[in-house]
Amino acid sequence: MIKLVSMQPSLEKLRKFFRLEHGNKYDNTAIIGGLAKMLDYWEGEARADGVAEDVIQAVVSRLRSYEKLSPDGRAESLKGLWKRIAETYPEAGKKPKGQDQPSHRRSDVETPHKDKEQESAAPRDQERSKQHPPRQHKQKQAPQQRFESATSAKHSQTPAALSAELTVLQGVGPKNATLLEKLGMKMLGDMLYYFPRRYEDYSLLKPIQSLMYGDVVTVLGTIQSMHDRPARGGKLTVQEVIISDGTGALRLTFFNQPWLMNKLKSGEIISVSGKIDQYLGRIIMSNPDWESVEMETLHTNRIVPIYSLTEGITQKWLRKQMNSVVTYWAPAVVDALPDTIKHEAQLVSLGEALTQIHFPDSQARLKLARERLAFDEIFYYQMGVLRQKRDWQAVEGRRFTVTDEWLESRLAVLPFTLTSAQQNALNDIRKDLDTGRPMNRLIQGDVGSGKTVISALGTSIVVSNGAQAAIMAPTSILAEQHYRSFSTQLAGDNGYLKKEEVRLLVGNTTESEKEAIRAGLADGSIKVVIGTHAVIEPDIQFKDLQFVVIDEQHRFGVEQRAELRSKGTNPHLLVMTATPIPRSLALTMFGDLDISVMNVMPEGRQPIATHVLRPQERERAYTMIRAQVQQGSQAFIVYPLIEESDKIDAPAAVDDFETLAKEVFPDLKLGLLHGRMRPAEKDEIMYKFRDREYDILVSTTVIEVGVDVPNSTLMLIEGADRFGLAQLHQLRGRVGRGSKQSTCLLIPTHEDAAENDRLLAMATTNDGFELADLDLKLRGPGEFLGTRQAGFASSLKMASITDVDLIAKAREQAQSLFARDPYLDQPEHALLAETFERFWSSTSSDLS
Helix, strand or coil: CCCCCCCCHHHHHHHHHHHHHHHCCCCCCCCCCCHHHHHHHHHHHHHHCCCCHHHHHHHHHHHHHHCCCCHHHHHHHHHHHHHHHHHHCHHHHCCCCCCCCCCCCHHHCCCCCCCHHHHHCHHHHHHHHHHCCCCCCCCCCCHHHHCCCCCCCCCCCCCHHHHCEHHHCCCCCHHHHHHHHHCCCCEHHHHHCCCCCEEEECCCCCCHHHCCCCCEEEEEEEEEEEEEEEEHHHCEEEEEEEEECCCCEEEEEEECCCCHHHHCCCCCEEEEEEEEEEECCEEEEECCEEEECCHHHHHHCCEEEECCCCCCCCHHHHHHHHHHHHHHHHHHCCCCCCHHHHHHHCCCCHHHHHHHHHCCCCHHHHHHHHHHHHHHHHHHHHHHHHHHHHHHHCCCCCCCCCCHHHHHHHHHCCCCCCCHHHHHHHHHHHHHCCCCCCCEEEEEECCCCCHHHHHHHHHHHHHCCCCEEEEECCCHHHHHHHHHHHHHHHHCCCCCCCHHHEEEECCCCCHHHHHHHHHHHHHCCCCEEEECHHHHCCCCCCCCEEEEEEECHHHCCHHHHHHHHCCCCCCEEEEEECCCCCHHHHHHHCCCCEEEEECCCCCCCCCCEEEECCHHHHHHHHHHHHHHHHCCCEEEEECCECCCCCCCCCCEHHHHHHHHHHHHCCCCCEEEECCCCCHHHHHHHHHHHHCCCCCEEEECHHHCCCCCCCCEEEEEEECHHHCCHHHHHHHHCCCCCCCCCCEEEEECCCHHHHHCHHHHHHHHCCCHHHHHHHHHHHHCCHHHHHHHHHHHHCCCCCCCCCCHHHHHHHHHHHHHHHHHCCCCCCHHHHHHHHHHHHHHHCCCCCCC
């Protein structure tokens, strides 16, 4: 049994979090993002304090599963865990002076329960909450604890009935409640935030005779006839419905939906929404959204909400339930946003926004409602970003310094001179490593701008001081490329490490090699490991990990990044992406990171000649490919789809591969690569292409990240109008990696798409940042954000990051409030603190 005079700081911190969690009724809000979030740094701190490894692993194991437990289960879990810690460290079982030990008895945990009388008397409940608002309690916290807690012990003023189960509503029994839960609605409050996916504005209907090709419209008509027929030799069925509105007729085409023949009735009035297309000279609408329309809805001439549904729920029924909840409860929701912010940002009240977003009186009021709700999302996100950055800067990091002479000697052995952008990025890294705080930097550089050499130089600074570094890449082939680069730079003839001190760890590394690498990392004899997800396996332990590099960071999930970081004690973090990110988007999404931009290309790099061809010029493209192969080069042919789709009119890789291999290029060697292949299979195909066993690689977009095949000089992108600019630019960057002039050919799906703005922009510039700004305007932020966006976007129901003015407004207000009250401790911000906490608990977005 170990006897301590005082408890280790890491265990003291753990106890404080557990106490706060107890005060919060075990709702997993003691830390922003949940208790498991603390493992990002606590694990390293505990090892630095000398806490027993079995205790650390017990904490890690319990907290990783904590989120999935009920409040009762969480209470029992923390009680058992603390008992385990107290057995090893008796000091942990003693009460701190002047404080009571938190009780973990079942009776202390308020679990959600159902009070029938209260639920059935929702109006009285609201009245009581107005007359006797809950008292607000504020718990004292140690300074080092405050930045992890979002003052979540403060209590809500929101009417308690909004936490009632949905069965309190008339017409909602257990069965319907289960169906609504599938849509994400468990309580009345959830219904207020279940927003319509679109609207039908019956005051702005367009007659069929006025429809034009390309229009995206809503049309109202009466069903005249229905017909079901087979197509493609019986492989699919086509349902054709003719509707008329008295001015003309419109053909609706559906694929593989035979049940429509029973669902729709001749003479029924329906509204259909979609894009007007053309077939054999007649206007049609393919796979439109449709809905039956009641006559009373038409007579109101109003904007009608359309919600996403699940089987067993109808629009009419759900709208009725929504109307009763929104009408009664939306005005009762307490607005957390301070009046000063609403006034300065010219925002409507939250109650008004919730009412109008569901049942808008006009397009103008709908716009104001969207703006208010979108503002809230960006505002809370910005507050979290600012807080996380401050929190991370408060953590201590090890200093790593090198002399100017040492660095100049490393630069002198490079076979090229750094660009000005590379030099600036290197200076940024060097300063970060000498601040005494962990580096948290993003390098965003265009394809081929030389990010890898900068990350290797940063690694060399840390490793030369005796610590270890880990580099994680999304694919085995990219990891191997980095391994070759790092080995040459760190362990080559001009390096200072031995070859065996730099190792590659990927999925197909032999077990004996893996064992040797595990041992070398644990005892410190291996200084640098480069690999894929294999480097974050539980059995990989480092002696002194101080530098983490994550390449193509948007390809990794929150947990994976945190897992690698947790293998060291507050290690320095460098993340890289080859996707140029517009400044407005970078400031919003990555405001917690310091950003280095590499927008200067190395000398001698030739721009890639890009041409847009019409579909009938495809033979010309094939001739150019054949000519390149005959000159000893290789080519890519890229497709938007793996296989043909009934719903998407675009070429597909698998379907065209056989034609290309047997009819177009029968004398050449072709490989096929797509996302449904197993990782090992994909790697094998890429290695064969790199080693020139294939002349042409037919592929989907799986090649867009980091594949380096210097001998490939031509890329043909089919269905190019199906891609965004960011993706087209990434794909184009797979050629032009060597000294030869390279070409990229873009063929759109249809003749009229050849004038597509994105394709024309690709043909005029090779500047990824210029293209990124244009793509943000044309397509929105999805392509830039990757996995971070996945967590973030799940919380963004209204905000569009293309709205630069709204972003600027929300960021300005967040920064102003953060400067005055960064942790929302002031009494007037109690409800704001709770709303902020709720926002962050609903997203898995990563801020590192």
